[in-house]
Structures are given as C-alpha cells and as structure tokens.
Amino acid sequence: MKDLAQLVLATALLSASPLVSFAATHSAASExxxxxxNSTTDGEIRKVDKDARKITIKHDVLKNLGMPAMTMVxxxxxxxxxxxxxxxxxxxFVADKVEGKFIVTQIEVKQ
Numbered sequence: 001m002k003d004l005a006q007l008v009l010a011t012a013l014l015s016a017s018p019l020v021s022f023a024a025t026h027s028a029a030s031e032x033x034x035x036x037x038n039s040t041t042d043g044e045i046r047k048v049d050k051d052a053r054k055i056t057i058k059h060d061v062l063k064n065l066g067m068p069a070m071t072m073v074x075x076x077x078x079x080x081x082x083x084x085x086x087x088x089x090x091x092x093f094v095a096d097k098v099e100g101k102f103i104v105t106q107i108e109v110k111q
Contacts, residue, residue: 039095040094055107059095064096075104076107084107090109092107
C-alpha cells in the first residue's frame with residue numbers, strides 16, 4: 001500500500017511540473033513530425049486483389065513503421081485506389097498500422 005501511495009504522489013508531482021509537461025509534449029510533437037516526413041515509401045506492385053481489397057507491394061524501408069524492405073500484403077484505405085494501379089507499377093505510397101492491420105492510405109504511380 002505504501003508503494004501505491006508513493007506512485008500516486010510521484011505521478012501527481014510530475015504531472016504538475018510544467019517542465020516535464022513541455023518536454024513530453026515537445027518530444028511527442030517531434031516524433032510525429034519525424035514520422036510524417038518519412039512516411040512516403042517507394043515500392044513495386046506485385047498483386048492487386050480487388051475482391052479482398054488488398055494489394056501486395058515489394059517496398060523499401062517503411063521508416064514510419066520501423067519495418068525493413070520486404071514484400072507484403074496491405075489492405076487499402078479506399079478500394080478505388082486499386083483501380084489506379086496494376087502489377088508491375090512503380091509507386092510511392094503511404095502505409096500505416098491501424099487497429100493491428102497494415103493499411104495503404106495513399107498511393108501514386110511513378111511516371
């Protein structure tokens with residue numbers, strides 16, 4: 001019980017500190033900015049499955065997800081994206097992890 005009381009007191013003191021609050025906010029904002037600026041990835045379409053709303057992409061490093069280059073299947077945010085691409089297309093795309101699923105949220109064919 002004493003440990004719980006100390007934990008509650010420490011949490012209250014830290015949350016009341018403007019310096020700690022600023023540092024936490026600044027750090028989180030920097031991480032979000034960093035992730036956003038590195039979110040576009042190069043890839044090549046390997047398969048388009050319109051019925052399942054999935055796309056297979058051989059991709060470079062996904063910096064925003066901390067994932068190495070590989071070939072993997074993604075779901076798509078909008079099924080209309082699948083009409084814009086075909087097997088063999090070189091693309092720039094944005095992927096994110098939403099509710100445990102890897103989702104392509106943007107895709108553009110390279111010219």
